[in-house]
Amino acid sequence: MTTAGCSRRLVLLCIGDSNTAAYPFRESLWRRLRSFRGGVKLLGNLGMQGTTGGRIGRRFIGDWRHEGHSGYRLTRSTTATVDPATGTFTAASSGGIANHGAVVFSSTGTLPGGLLADRVYFFTAVSGTAFRLSATQGGPAITSYSDGGTGTMTVGLGLVEMWPGLHPAYDEPPDIVFLKAGTNDIIGGATAAATLSAMGTLIDQVSATYPSAEIVVCSIAPFLPGSATGGSWASLAAVRDAYVAGLPDLAATKGSQVSYYDTAAGLSAGNMSSDGVHPLWAGYVSDADAYGTVVECLGCASNSKTAPRAITTRAATASVVLAANTAVVTIPYAHALSPGRDANGNQVDQSFAVGFWHNPTALPADSAVRALVKYGTAHPTGYMIAHRATGGNGGGILVYLGTSGSGVISGATAASYSGEALKLNQWARVWVFFDRAKLQCGLFINGRLVLWAPIPAAWTITEQSPTYIGRISPFNAALGLTDGFALAKGNHLTVDNALDYCEADYYDGILPPGVTAAYSLADGTGTVAAPTSYGLPNGTLTGATWSAAGAVPKTGIDEVLP
Structure with missing residues (x-):
């Protein structure tokens, strides 16, 4: 080799x-x-x-x-004739012929005047065995040729037949x-x-x-x-x-x-x-x-890089320890923490994103759902990001969103569930983007897009609820260390600029556009989790504790990269 x-x-x-x-x-x-x-x-x-x-x-x-x-198959072809005055071809068989599909032509004689061998064309105006061609995918049809060619014209519809073009x-x-x-x-x-x-x-x-x-x-x-x-x-x-x-x-x-x-x-x-x-x-x-x-x-x-890439790193600080099923950090309602409100408290249906660090010390049992971050008193009136095991994949992330059952991204369907997303005893930076314009949800682990799933329906989040990090009935807390919560909102948030958020940290007092709330979760003592961003309420630890300051450095590693 x-x-x-x-x-x-x-x-x-x-x-x-x-x-x-x-x-x-x-x-x-x-x-x-x-x-x-x-x-x-x-x-x-x-x-x-x-x-x-x-x-x-x-x-x-x-x-x-x-x-x-x-x-397309490895090998497939048919024959065709063309009316040079209209540019319309008629094939012997319609199999494999579809709008926007690629095709290459050859002939035992000469191709129609203007049609080139060793070049890819694209089907357009397909109707049964009749079709026209375009020079570019989705481009305008070629409407005439100078002549109809000679010999037998072959329509190459397989990879083997198309390779010369x-x-x-x-x-x-x-x-x-x-x-x-x-x-x-x-x-x-x-x-x-x-x-x-x-x-x-x-x-x-x-x-x-x-x-x-x-x-x-x-x-x-x-x-x-x-x-x-x-x-x-x-x-x-x-x-x-x-x-x-x-x-x-x-x-x-x-x-x-x-x-x-x-x-x-x-x-x-x-x-x-x-x-x-x-x-x-x-x-x-x-x-x-x-x-x-x-x-x-x-x-x-x-x-390639000789070591796994550190997507984002924070200085070693204290972290919230969710060691018990009932452990939770509760942050009282504020407009800045609501995905459905603007700065003045007006209802706004908009895109938003939720970010946090997590280091699991235990993986959920199969089919168990353990809450990481939740807004709303009862699912699914707001959003919830959970740690879930399905089919033995203990590290998965599950996302709920909606104002009714039809608005939920359910982990029961694999299309909206990412298995093995979090690794035991390893820090990961998690961001979930809810893109209202596309009605889709993007899940990023350490800056890497691991899931992009459609949202069944548009959302309207009207509830003025606390934000919960950890336990929220009926879901037990996701066990492990948690750090650095942030919320961003506004319709400027799309997957096009997601990396600007995934690969940054927001706890030095300078917040990028759209980040309306940030909590370092690094206080280290007492039961208060103070906000990093100005004017927000303190969070309260219940059943949760602090790790020792500097005990665990936080470096999100994209293990998939070399």
């Missing part, structure tokens, strides 16, 4: 289907690799589609490009190429042997084009029991398993440039969606982490 060119910017090409296109995967991969000193560049003809949860700011992904073609768009060669495809071939009826053969052809094409690149063949997601249209795809699990079992041997026959990695090893029922073939956000994070591990194993560790 050769070493990728990691002394400079790392250039990655990720080829695949919807599981490569999905925004949660691409965002997680970008964050996984952001510590590389030379930076990371992604290649691809595609950019904005596959953004599950809507577009999220470029602060999170610095490069949108990818080669994840949703619904994909790579000419890349402005530099990749260091590493990831190949993860085959799911749609199997769903379409291909055997394991046929799918392995198609992957072998794609490997040959890529290695011939980029003989110095590392090529990594990846496993595909498991076919679990689900609710796919037309019946569960789990019936095809044996074909998928046979295909994946054959990938290591396939890679071994292709020489030292090609390797295999089981990137799907971390996928299971707990982090897979109901269709059985697409991961949930946590599954995409697992997949991206596996890609990152591969990059490090290919000799790029010398280009």
